[in-house]
Amino acid sequence: MRVDRPLRDVPAQVQDLVPALTAALDGTGPAVRVLDVPVPGPAHRVPEDVAVVVRTSGSTGHPRDVMLSVAALRASAAATAARLGGPGSWLLALPVHHVAGLQVVLRALLAGRDPATLPPGPFRAAGFTAAARAATAGPGPHHTSLVPTQLVRVLDDPDATDAALGFDAVLVGGAACPPSLLARARAAGLRVVTTYGMTETCGGCVYDGHPLDGVTVSVDAEQRVALSGPVLATGYLHRPDLDATTFTTSGGRRWLRTADRGRLEGGVLHVLGRLDDVLVTGGVKVDPFAVEEVVGGLADVREVCVVGVPDQHWGQSVVAVVVTQDGTAPALTPLRTAVAAALGPASAPRQVLVVDELPARGPGKPDRRAVARLATQLMARHPSA
Missing domain, CATH: 3.30.300.30 (ANL, C-terminal domain)
Incomplete structure (x- = not known):
């Protein structure tokens, strides 16, 4: 693996990320690592196909830098668009230094559109309402991505709920979404799609229990979930020890061994929590x-x-x-x-x-x-x- 592409740190601001990400994807600029808090240190270089590095703490609390290739990011965005009925416009409601927020920006850019954004500061129902109404006024389809906590706040506010009805899909991930919350959202008329994935899979790669195009899910005798497909990360920056334990090859395919428990019923994945929980x-x-x-x-x-x-x-x-x-x-x-x-x-x-x-x-x-x-x-x- 040739390591010859410079890595540039960019702040977690949309105005900084959009041009840097565009250049990283088309090869005219360095790979980018989006950081909420700048980390001083030496300059890094990454494999030539890597476009983005996302820092994640996982369940251990120890930072890991996940390298995502141009091909994996494009495969993820294309599979998401195919599942949701085509490329669309996106409202960004998540921080861009996490993979879910980064993917909202990426999907919008690859659809030829700039992402709509919320007002600065913590998530508030009023801010979401105004941003959602503005974002859904233009050409569709219209999508957004929320975590369960945000969905609760939207449903607790009638105006925010009404504004959310304008989205063709509201992706919900980042944490397990209680069935009662899903039922409440769907009863309100929201077109909610649950997502499962992680930074190492370019974010969500299983929607409503069904793998995206090109993604394969397996569950072993211990109920450990494994994932394979074009969305897998290249690996971890300067951590070959993690690469060796997290990624495996079986049957001629590369797999990510997750720390999650699950079961497959009729090809539908039901995530049961983490193995160590x-x-x-x-x-x-x-x-x-x-x-x-x-x-x-x-x-x-x-x-x-x-x-x-x-x-x-x-x-x-x-x-x-x-x-x-x-x-x-x-x-x-x-x-x-x-x-x-x-x-x-x-x-x-x-x-x-x-x-x-x-x-x-x-x-x-x-x-x-x-x-x-x-x-x-x-x-x-x-x-x-």
Whole structure:
């Protein structure tokens, strides 16, 4: 692999990214790495086919620079356009230093359009409403990409919900989207498409459980999900050790071994959470993702993250950390009854804690380690909470 293309760091601003990304794709400029916070250090060079480097912390919290080739980025954009009925215009509602936001910019550029953007600052329903109405006034089709937290805020605001009806597709990814939230969005008339993928696959590569064109999904006996296809990353910048453990070759194809659990039913992928997220309480394994589905379906629960807190009797105590509509905690007994009926008594949370927002490690992706630390702190302050 020839390493002879310079890598240029650019700030996470659309006005800086658009010309840099255009030049990186057509070969007239260096490859680009989009950083939210500048990182001083030596200049880097990358393989000649690499156009973009995206920094991701993954589940470990340790930064990794993922190299994405021109071919992989174009394949991803083309497959997305094919699935959504053709190239369209896009509203950018996600940070561009994450792959989901970067892809919104890329898809718009490859469709010959500039991405529409939200007002500067945190995501607000009012800002989304104005931007969505402006973005959907021009030639279509019209698309946007949100994380579940943003979708909740859109649905909580009637004007934002009405504006979102103008999109032909609202992609939702970055974190698991509770079935109750999907049902709520679809009942409101939004054309929601769930996406699954990661930086190493140029973002979402499975839509509503169905792989995009050219993408193949497999699940092994341990329920580990593996992905193959033209959207796979070239590898990690200066990390051959990660390349060797993350990417494998089998049957003449290159595969990405994810850290996710899943199952295939009739060719449809159902993601069940991460392999390392399984909790053990009293010697019984508990799937936090399954518990979150039940708790997330309860009235007034807007977001939920289920974690294990160290417990001298149980090893881990199952705790549900929730964001509710009015800031009031759901009653523990009926919540435990609902979870126990669906998943068994071991899965029933022993505590329910209410917070204003869940700690995140990416756009809309709960930081489970941070949530567990927060739960431990809150329980120490208020043992009977």
